[in-house]
Amino acid sequence: MAVQDGVSTIYGVPTKYVSLLTLVVQNSSLVLVMRYSRILPGPRYLSSTAVVLSELLKCIICLYVHIKEQRSQLQSSVLPTLSNEANPSPTTYSLRQLWNDVFSIKAGFFKLLVPAILYTIQNNLQFVAASNLDAATFQVTYQCKILTTALFAVLMLGQTLSAKKWLSLVILTAGVACVQIPTTGGATTTTQEGNYTLGIIAVAIACLCSGFAGVYFERVLKGGQSASIWVRNIQLSVGCLAIALFGCLMWDGQAIAQGGFFQGYNVIVVATVCTQAAGGLIVAMVIKYADNILKGFATSLSIILSTVASIFLFDFMPTIYFLIGAIFVFLATYLYSMPDAPKVIDLSAINEKGPMLKLEDYDSQGASDSSPARSSFRDDSDRESADGDSHSTLSVYGQDDGRQSRNYSPSLISAPTMEKHVLPEIGHVA
Numbered sequence: 001m002a003v004q005d006g007v008s009t010i011y012g013v014p015t016k017y018v019s020l021l022t023l024v025v026q027n028s029s030l031v032l033v034m035r036y037s038r039i040l041p042g043p044r045y046l047s048s049t050a051v052v053l054s055e056l057l058k059c060i061i062c063l064y065v066h067i068k069e070q071r072s073q074l075q076s077s078v079l080p081t082l083s084n085e086a087n088p089s090p091t092t093y094s095l096r097q098l099w100n101d102v103f104s105i106k107a108g109f110f111k112l113l114v115p116a117i118l119y120t121i122q123n124n125l126q127f128v129a130a131s132n133l134d135a136a137t138f139q140v141t142y143q144c145k146i147l148t149t150a151l152f153a154v155l156m157l158g159q160t161l162s163a164k165k166w167l168s169l170v171i172l173t174a175g176v177a178c179v180q181i182p183t184t185g186g187a188t189t190t191t192q193e194g195n196y197t198l199g200i201i202a203v204a205i206a207c208l209c210s211g212f213a214g215v216y217f218e219r220v221l222k223g224g225q226s227a228s229i230w231v232r233n234i235q236l237s238v239g240c241l242a243i244a245l246f247g248c249l250m251w252d253g254q255a256i257a258q259g260g261f262f263q264g265y266n267v268i269v270v271a272t273v274c275t276q277a278a279g280g281l282i283v284a285m286v287i288k289y290a291d292n293i294l295k296g297f298a299t300s301l302s303i304i305l306s307t308v309a310s311i312f313l314f315d316f317m318p319t320i321y322f323l324i325g326a327i328f329v330f331l332a333t334y335l336y337s338m339p340d341a342p343k344v345i346d347l348s349a350i351n352e353k354g355p356m357l358k359l360e361d362y363d364s365q366g367a368s369d370s371s372p373a374r375s376s377f378r379d380d381s382d383r384e385s386a387d388g389d390s391h392s393t394l395s396v397y398g399q400d401d402g403r404q405s406r407n408y409s410p411s412l413i414s415a416p417t418m419e420k421h422v423l424p425e426i427g428h429v430a
């Protein structure tokens with residue numbers, strides 16, 4: 001990665017466009033590869049084992065990035081001074097520090113067990129939906145997670161949505177409903193496989209889990225505990241890995257004992273696991289180098305690409321209702337990601353209330369009754385005499401709390417502090 005004219009680039013291409021292109025490819029290929037891996041002839045792999053391997057791979061990548069960042073920070077912060085020659089500062093990131101950063105109570109590890117459970121359920125339901133729905137229908141219907149996320153944000157975080165966002169949610173609901181019309185009236189593919197109703201139910205529950213887990217994760221990020229996005233992804237991955245492994249042994253333990261953990265695995269299955277693991281990392285990269293508008297555009301573009309690819313790969317035959325619904329979902333996703341218009345401030349109301357900064361507060365505590373007011377000085381001699389009297393009462397050995405300063409203002413001292421906002425990066429899943 002290089003920097004050209006203040007913009008980070010990869011082989012001469014701006015990083016934000018590289019990250020967006022990667023997100024489009026990941027979103028489009030995930031449903032296609034997942035669907036293809038579930039309809040291949042021969043022994044079928046266990047989806048629970050794929051979820052375990054995906055979380056393990058994601059955890060390893062996040063651990064590597066976090067440890068590398070911590071070591072580079074420690075090496076750059078150590079300076080060769082005389083004070084630390086006897087007791088030099090540590091230059092390595094120990095396992096004890098890693099444990100404290102990830103698993104301690106102060107790090108908030110146990111708070112993330114709730115979204116870890118929901119993300120594990122969601123990842124397993126994606127495989128159930130991919131087994132019973134074609135890739136295009138799955139991709140379009142899965143965008144309902146935008147609707148569930150918005151509703152949970154209003155209920156749990158007290159957020160208010162603009163009229164444009166509510167309109168985009170209505171368009172999204174209408175688009176998803178249009179996609180379901182041809183399926184209820186007739187098959188949209190030449191060979192309909194799987195249980196369509198089960199696939200729709202799996203997508204609906206997955207969207208609910210995604211929305212609640214994402215909003216809960218945002219609430220944890222705004223809870224005051226500062227931690228990097230890599231630490232949060234490690235905590236989520238470890239929690240998901242433990243829960244996924246427990247569920248894998250509970251539901252598919254007998255099948256694993258008979259056929260092995262990697263039964264039915266091939267190159268396509270490995271590609272599915274890697275693509276699913278890369279989803280959260282790519283989203284974090286997009287949030288860092290791009291913005292939410294481009295992210296929404298990339299998600300919408302992936303819907304078109306997956307639909308077109310389904311026509312050639314799976315003999316998918318879209319109807320007019322599906323095309324209308326896909327266009328509605330495309331527009332809704334793009335509209336929802338656009339920022340709201342800035343609110344217009346009524347300057348006339350502010351002028352009626354008077355100036356925001358009261359100048360008469362200055363020197364209100366520093367000046368005594370015997371000292372003349374600043375506006376009552378007649379000449380420079382009076383000013384000098386007044387200054388001399390006021391400063392003569394101060395002792396150079398006494399403590400100065402700042403109240404004798406000419407710049408002291410009670411209104412400034414009592415002003416409320418700025419609230420620190422944390423930018424949520426819901427990048428654990430795509």
